[in-house]
Amino acid sequence: MPNDMKPEALLNKVLGKVTDVLINGDGTVLPKATDHYLAFMSPGIPLLDDDFNYALEGFGGVNRHNVDTADLPGSVGPKDATAPSTEASAAAMASDALAKYQRAEAFQAMCDLIPDTTGIVDSNRINVWNPESRVSSVYALALQMSQVYDIQPDEETKAKIERWRSLLQTEEQDIVDPETTTLVPSKLVKRYQEKQFEWLKAATEYQNLRVDALTATNQEAVHRFATTASIIEMKVRAAANDWATNGYRDEYDRIAAAIASVEGRSYALLKQRYVEDFTRGVLTNPSSGANFLYTSPAPASFARGGSGWTEFTFGSGDYQSANSFSSSTSSGGGGFSIFGIGVSGSGSVTRTKWEGTIDASNFTLTMKIARVPIYRPWFHLDFLKSQYWRFAQNDTVVKDQLISDGQSPPQGLMPSITTECVFVRDVRIHFGESHSDYMSKFETVRGGGGFSFGPWWAGGSHVNQSDSRTFDSTWSNEGISINGLQLLGFVCHTLPRSPEPSPEITDWI
Known part of the structure; x- marks a missing residue:
């Protein structure tokens, strides 16, 4: 293993170990993930610890003080329970309620995108989102345009x-x-x-x-x-x-x-209950006026420093054993690299790739990582996997459609779905003796608005659906510290062939 490596080659080794830790079981204690793969963001999305307050507290506005995950009821409300409500506190609570709807809509939008399945055979690739294809839209189509077994x-x-x-x-x-x-x-x-x-x-x-x-x-x-x-x-x-x-x-x-x-x-009644669950899951963001479906991490207490975090370390001893991780978005078989990211006033993003090498023998990366399930009370995957439904055969538009063709890799309207979020926090990167050189290069790149170290958002301005924020990293003799919480990617589940109606069924309704 040469000491000087291209950033993308080194980062792909790091992500190979992340993949091993999260989904590649040994087949004995943990099962091997034959129908799951990792899809990394490019770059990750920085978040605040209170972005998931709606999942912990509901959508009602509250005044917070001394937030304690072990005693959430005692951490919200006026400090003096006997103090009368004021216009200022009422306005603060209304603002808090509005922020909850905005952040809930933003999180649902991220989880609702259908991940790319290209190249998941024999290699893992960076997730390429298709903004025109959403889980909720495909699922709604299946509910609306389906026939079920008329038992x-x-x-x-x-x-x-x-x-x-x-x-x-x-x-x-x-x-x-x-x-x-x-x-x-x-x-x-x-x-x-x-x-x-x-x-x-x-x-x-x-x-x-x-x-x-x-x-x-x-x-x-x-x-x-x-x-x-x-x-x-x-x-x-x-x-x-x-x-x-x-x-x-x-x-x-x-x-x-x-x-x-x-x-x-009766599958007709079962389908009706699924339709009712979907309807009950619809919310409206008072700010945007847009409808969205309730979606949250479960549990959400991890964001406030709760349980579920695992210490992850990548050092020189991991280079030989870690898998490689290729990217479908870069040419020549390369993968993630280091980018300077500029965001214009219109929200468009420009990227400038940093050319250089990294001394792999002195490089280390540590972080806390959490794999958190996505909770969608309106979505029933068992319906899509059932043999007791099909698209309406009297409708020429949908009768031959497939949610997934079940191939490897699968194709279709929704060949895979995000089932878990991969969150990280407290990222620490050390470059060894050449630390000062890398620091100056990163500072130059960051001057353009922000920068990413592979899928890690490493500081600067970030614009998401709900607001614009500034996140920063700090440099010291120990290296670069990327503080705060961010969404690194998703665990994705590939669907078998769907619909796959039983050939023994002849009566449909």
Whole structure:
């Protein structure tokens, strides 16, 4: 291994080790990742520790003080709980709520892009995003333009369902037209609903007092909850008992569960539940007016220094063992390098590659790294992988479309999906004896707006969907320190052939 190496050759070795650490299992303790690969950003996206406050606290605005991940409820709200709310604090909380929506939309936009699958066979490549192709759009298309298996229960099961339904519904003559009958709730259901309403009333009363006390701006609400909560709790328990004793609660629940267990086998009903989940996931950013789907890292506490971080070190002893990592965006088989990045007023980006070599024998890189799953409550991958759906065959536009062709590498509308984020923080890079030379070169490059060291954003101005920020790195005798949190890339999952309807199914709806 020569001492003087091109930056891209050295960086590709580093990323080869990152790949080994994150997804290349030994096949014994950890399984080998045959359907996963890494896609690195170019460059990484710097983030703030509070970019994921919406996932930790919800979208309500709060005043923070002494944030403690072990005691989040005690870390938010006015320092003096008895102090009255002011216009300034109300404005701050409104601003905080708006920022949460902006950052949630920005994170969903990053995770929604479909990663490139070119060249994932025999080598790993930098992710090349296709801004016209999004997970949410493809998934919505599958839900909207699909047909599902039209399964029908047998005659015995149909008879059971009819008997169960007769306990919940009854026919009633129409007042205007006596020859017409209408299905209405049975006496059992009406009694159930009456007692349920009484319980909901008591439960809402208790919940209202509790929320008032938690968000109180004066002492009255706190004292009211403290002195009356036990009484309201008794009302809630009494209403629950009355509901069970006189409202046929257990009988109704058993009948409803029996019907649901049969209808749950209906893929039409299952698809409908998926559609409802998708609809419930839609939010609107008050600032941009754009709709987006709730997406977050899970858990989000890692951003505040929580658990999940692993110390990563790359030194001279890793050169021989690390895999190489090639890039689909550079010519001549090269990969990541060092770029000066300039951002114009219009948001366009220009890159200037730094030519030079690095003394590999004295180079070290250390950082903390975390692999965090992406949570999409509106997305059901099992639907796309199911054999019980297909695109509508009477629609010439979509009937032959494929989400994925299942080949290696796969192609299609969504051949792969990002499933986990790769976050890093506290990056330290040491260049050895030539440290001062590299420092001056980096300072020159940074003068153009910012610079990246491979996929690591190493300082300067950065523009994202929600705002413009300035992140910086520091130089010392120990090397360069890239402070803060950044998104380095994604773990991506390749999809099998989809749709792949079962050839035994002949009835579709």
